[in-house]
């Protein structure tokens with residue numbers, strides 16, 4: 001990781017924050033993103049406390065202009081990212097019969113089209129360098145489905161198809177493309193669930209606990225490392241056994 005420029009989207013909270021801390025502690029130069037100035041300050045404060053090299057920038061992956069502005073700023077200050085972690089994502093849960101068009105569009109435009117925007121732009125630098133790692137944060141829901149998450153499951157299943165297709169396209173450039181499918185992880189995304197629903201979910205997890213953001217960061221670290229040089233087009237499930245139970 002030493003000296004490599006690593007772009008982590010959604011580094012202000014949850015899983016992205018843990019990934020940025022882990023790869024930063026391993027010597028990476030981290031470009032972390034948040035959607036607000038407050039989030040940017042929060043990332044910068046953490047980088048300073050943990051002595052992580054890099055910087056934070058504002059980015060909305062759902063917006064073409066924001067993505068363009070972001071890359072103009074980053075390219076002016078840093079080398080092109082060699083490792084891209086597509087972590088930022090949202091949920092807008094609702095039963096399909098009640099799901100508003102906006103709830104569908106927001107999730108697809110952020111989770112899936114955001115993946116397209118970020119990856120396409122980063123590919124240019126990786127192709128030139130003939131080295132790169134792209135790691136996409138999917139979800140167990142892509143495989144299992146979930147009530148109230150037709151939009152989210154579609155976006156993450158799309159992400160996994162994207163991962164395999166791109167891996168085939170750019171393997172020849174020495175760029176690997178993989179995804180991690182987390183299970184039930186303790187972050188803001190799952191914080192609103194009632195204690196009763198959490199307890200029921202944990203009952204179905206063989207390891208009998210929710211995952212931590214650090215559990216996911218460890219898997220990202222592996223896929224970004226030299227030890228994973230011959231792995232591409234894979235979906236690594238990190239869910240405490242939830243999917244098989």
Ligand code: NAP
Nearest residue numbers: 010012014015034035039060061088089139182185187189
């Ligand atoms: P989280 O705590 O809600 O954090 C989401 C992060 O994404 C924040 O940093 C947020 O930035 C950023 N973000 C949201 N919308 C964005 C946009 N339009 N453009 C750029 N950044 C945006 O979520 P999390 O639980 O850490 O989830 C991270 C990833 O893991 C997501 O892709 C999620 O689908 C996936 N995942 C999570 C779980 C789970 O149980 N938590 C399970 C499976 C998969 P701000 O702080 O500025 O809002």
